[in-house]
Amino acid sequence: MEKPLTQNIRPDGTPLNLAEYEKAGGYQGLRKALTQLSPGEVTQLVLESNLRGRGGAGFPTGRKWSFVPMGDDVPQPKYLVINADEMEPATFKDRLLMEGDPHQLIEGIIIAAYAVQAGIAYIFLRRAYVTARQRLKQAIEEACAKGYLGRNILGSGFNLELYLHMSAGRYICGEETALLNALEGKRAIPRSKPPFPPVVGLWGKPTAFNNVETICNVPHIIRHGPVWFKDLSRVPDGGTKIYGASGKVRRPGAWELPMGVTIREILEEHAGGMQDGLTLRALLPGGASTDMLTAENLDIPMDFNSMQEAGSRLGTGTIVVIDDRTCIVGLLANLMQFFAQESCGWCTPCREGLAWLTKILNAMEQGRGKPEDIDHLRLHTRLITLGRTFCALAPGAMEPLQSALMYFEDDFKRHIHEKSCPWRDL
Amino acid sequence: MLSEQEKKEIEVVAGHYPIKRAAGIEALKIVQKHRGWISDEVLSHVADALEMSPTDLDAVATFYNFIFRRPVGRHVILVCNSVSCWIMGYDTIVSYLKDRLGIGFGETTGDGRFTLLPNVCLGACDRAPVMMIDDQLYVNLDAEKIDKILGSYD
Numbered sequence: 111m112e113k114p115l116t117q118n119i120r121p122d123g124t125p126l127n128l129a130e131y132e133k134a135g136g137y138q139g140l141r142k143a144l145t146q147l148s149p150g151e152v153t154q155l156v157l158e159s160n161l162r163g164r165g166g167a168g169f170p171t172g173r174k175w176s177f178v179p180m181g182d183d184v185p186q187p188k189y190l191v192i193n194a195d196e197m198e199p200a201t202f203k204d205r206l207l208m209e210g211d212p213h214q215l216i217e218g219i220i221i222a223a224y225a226v227q228a229g230i231a232y233i234f235l236r237r238a239y240v241t242a243r244q245r246l247k248q249a250i251e252e253a254c255a256k257g258y259l260g261r262n263i264l265g266s267g268f269n270l271e272l273y274l275h276m277s278a279g280r281y282i283c284g285e286e287t288a289l290l291n292a293l294e295g296k297r298a299i300p301r302s303k304p305p306f307p308p309v310v311g312l313w314g315k316p317t318a319f320n321n322v323e324t325i326c327n328v329p330h331i332i333r334h335g336p337v338w339f340k341d342l343s344r345v346p347d348g349g350t351k352i353y354g355a356s357g358k359v360r361r362p363g364a365w366e367l368p369m370g371v372t373i374r375e376i377l378e379e380h381a382g383g384m385q386d387g388l389t390l391r392a393l394l395p396g397g398a399s400t401d402m403l404t405a406e407n408l409d410i411p412m413d414f415n416s417m418q419e420a421g422s423r424l425g426t427g428t429i430v431v432i433d434d435r436t437c438i439v440g441l442l443a444n445l446m447q448f449f450a451q452e453s454c455g456w457c458t459p460c461r462e463g464l465a466w467l468t469k470i471l472n473a474m475e476q477g478r479g480k481p482e483d484i485d486h487l488r489l490h491t492r493l494i495t496l497g498r499t500f501c502a503l504a505p506g507a508m509e510p511l512q513s514a515l516m517y518f519e520d521d522f523k524r525h526i527h528e529k530s531c532p533w534r535d536l
Numbered sequence: 537m538l539s540e541q542e543k544k545e546i547e548v549v550a551g552h553y554p555i556k557r558a559a560g561i562e563a564l565k566i567v568q569k570h571r572g573w574i575s576d577e578v579l580s581h582v583a584d585a586l587e588m589s590p591t592d593l594d595a596v597a598t599f600y601n602f603i604f605r606r607p608v609g610r611h612v613i614l615v616c617n618s619v620s621c622w623i624m625g626y627d628t629i630v631s632y633l634k635d636r637l638g639i640g641f642g643e644t645t646g647d648g649r650f651t652l653l654p655n656v657c658l659g660a661c662d663r664a665p666v667m668m669i670d671d672q673l674y675v676n677l678d679a680e681k682i683d684k685i686l687g688s689y690d
Binding site: 135162196197198199200201204205236237238239240241273275276277278279280281292293294295296297298313354355356357358362363364394398428430431432433436440441448451452454476 | 552553554555557558559560562564565572596597599600601602603614617618619620622623624638655656658659660662663664666668671672673
C-alpha cells in the first residue's frame with residue numbers, strides 16, 4: 111500500500127534535509143507545476159483529485175482555491191495561510207507531518223501559492239510545537255537558499271515569501287477568520303461572514319486557507335496525477351488519511367491509511383485493540399467536537415460522507431477511545447470546560463451557554479445533579495446551533511454532548527440518582 | 537526601556553507584516569523570552585516601538601495564554617488537561633505535581649523555580665499523559681518520571 115504522506119518519515123523521526131528530500135523525488139511536483147502547468151491547471155488537477163480539506167470540515171480543496179479571484183485587476187498581494195494550529199483536543203497528525211517531513215509541506219505551500227497566485231504565505235504554528243518550529247525554520251532556510259522560495263522561482267517568474275508565525279495560544283485560532291485576526295496582531299475573534307477569506311481575507315486581501323495535511327497531499331497529486339490519487343482511497347474522496355487513536359488502546363499512535371478504512375481496522379489492527387480488561391464503550395471519531403459513536407458503529411468507513419451518515423463527522427480523523435471504566439459524564443465535563451475556557455467571549459450563546467453547561471456537568475459529576483439538569487443540557491444542544499453563534503466553536507461543543515445524551519442517558523441519570531459518580535472507584 | 541537586542545529582534549519580525557502593529561504578539565514573545573513576563577512598563581515600551589496604544593496591545597496580551605502578564609518562575613510547567621490526557625490519568629498526575637511542588641495552578645514555588653499552569657491539548661495524545669516544561673515535552677508521565685524530571689531543573 112502506498113503511503114505518500116509518510117513515506118519519507120524515518121523511524122526515529124529525524125527529517126530529511128533538502129538534498130535527501132530531492133533525492134526521494136521531492137520538489138519534482140513543484141518543478142512540474144511551475145514549468146509545465148498554468149495556475150488554473152494546478153487547481154484543476156487538485157479539483158479532479160477529490161482532495162477534501164483535512165482540517166476537519168472536508169471542503170474540496172480545488173473548489174476552495176477556485177474562489178480566490180485571479181487576474182491583473184485583483185488586489186495584491188494575495189495571501190496563502192496554512193493552519194498549523196492543530197489545537198483540536200486529541201489531534202496530533204499535523205505534528206507528525208511537520209516534524210517528520212517539513213519539506214513536503216513547504217513544497218505543497220509553494221504549489222498552492224502558485225495555484226492561487228499568492229505572493230506571501232504564512233504558516234500559523236501553535237506555540238507548543240517547538241520541534242516542528244525548529245525543523246520548519248531550517249527547511250525554509252534551505253528552500254530559500256536553493257531558490258525554491260523568493261523571486262522568480264525555477265525561472266517561472268513566480269515570487270513567494272514564506273513566513274513562520276508562532277501562535278501565542280487559544281483554540282479559537284483554528285477558526286479561519288479568528289486566525290486571520292491573530293495574524294494581524296489582534297485578539298483572535300472570528301469575523302462576520304460574508305465576505306469570505308478567499309475574497310476578503312488577511313489585511314482585506316484575497317486569502318487562501320488550508321490545513322497542513324491537506325497541503326502535504328498537493329505535491330503528490332501534481333506529480334502522479336488525480337487518477338493515481340483517487341486510487342489511493344477506498345471511497346470517492348481522494349487520497350490517504352493520517353488516522354490516529356488515543357485513550358486506553360494497546361498501541362496509541364497515528365497511521366497513514368487509505369481514506370475510508372473502518373473504525374474497526376484502525377482500532378483493532380493498528381491500535382492493537384483495547385488494553386487488557388477493558389471494553390470499548392464509545393469513541394469520538396475526529397477530535398473533541400465530533401459526535402460520539404459506540405461499539406455498534408465500528409464497521410463504518412472513516413470518510414467524510416460515511417461519518418456524516420452515521421450522525422458524526424470525520425473531523426481530524428484522530429479517534430478518542432472511551433473505555434468502560436471511563437465516566438462519560440466526567441469526560442463531557444472535561445470537554446465542556448475546555449470549550450468554555452477557549453470561547454473567545456464574543457457572542458453570548460458561546461460565552462454564557464458553555465460556562466453554564468460546564469457548571470451543570472461538573473455538579474452532576476460531583477453528585478450534585480438535579481433531575482431537570484438533563485432537560486437543560488438537551489435544550490442547550492438544540493439552542494446552541496450554527497446560525498445562532500458567530501462561529502462553529504459552540505455548536506461543535508454540542509456534538510459530543512448531544513450524542514452522549516442520545517446513547518448514554520442512563521449514565522447521566524445514575525449520577526443524579528446515586529448522588530455521586532458511579533465510575534469514581536473503578 | 538527595551539534593550540538594543542530586543543529592539544533589533546522586534547524590528548526583524550515587524551518586517552514580516554505590512555503594518556507594524558501586526559507584530560504585537562511576536563514582539564511580546566520576544567521581550568518575554570528575555571524577561572520571563574510582561575510588566576505594564578515593558579508593555580508600554582513595546583507599544584511605543586510598534587506605534588500603537590498600550591491599551592490596544594494589552595487587549596492582545598491578555599487574550600493569549602502564552603503571554604504572561606504576571607511574574608512566573610524560572611521554568612513554566614504546562615500540564616495537558618484535555619480529553620486524552622484526562623482519560624489516561626491527568627487527575628493523578630496533577631495532584632502529584634501539586635503535592636510535590638506545594639503549589640496550585642497559577643502559583644510559583646517559593647524558590648522561584650517553577651510556575652504550574654494547566655494547558656489545553658499539547659498534541660501528543662498517543663503518549664498521554666503529557667506536560668511541557670519551558671520548550672521541552674515530557675510524555676507517558678508517572679510519579680517516578682515526574683520526580684526525575686523536576687530534579688533536572690535548577
